[in-house]
Amino acid sequence: MSHTLEWKARVYLFEEEGTTKARAVIDTGTTVLTGHGTARRNPVDADVPEIGDELAAGRAVLDLGRQLLDIAERDVRGTGATPPDPRPPVGWPV
Template identity: 70%
Template structure:
């Protein structure tokens, strides 16, 4: 069954005295989530605002992404057990490398 939706994302950046803060807002039409991120410039580093923007924005989007995955995992846990009789659902996302095998 086809499924098409549009989610709106707004990204706000604020810089003051070597600190850049970012706030990213996701509006799904039914839910609004906000991610936050910050970047602090070392006083010895050159003042390149774009770097602070990139770091703060990336961190805010990472925060937002973590929240989305958390919501999805809670939704999965809230679903009834599958009809196949399996008692546990698989984890969401990409599998992690096996640490015991040097992966």
């Protein structure tokens, strides 16, 4: 079975007084999800807006990704199957 879909995604960035906020929106055609991310510049750091944009946008996209994975896991469980853990381990091994 083969199919092709197009999901539309947009990232919105807002910067004010050393804080950048991002909103990532994905529209699947049946569902619209929104992820959020924030980056704050340390007052002693140089003012490089692109870095705040990248951090905030990256965090918003990660938030959106987590939401998509949670929905997929719920859908898989709804079929009676057990989903694998899609999240890679983070941090130092114990």
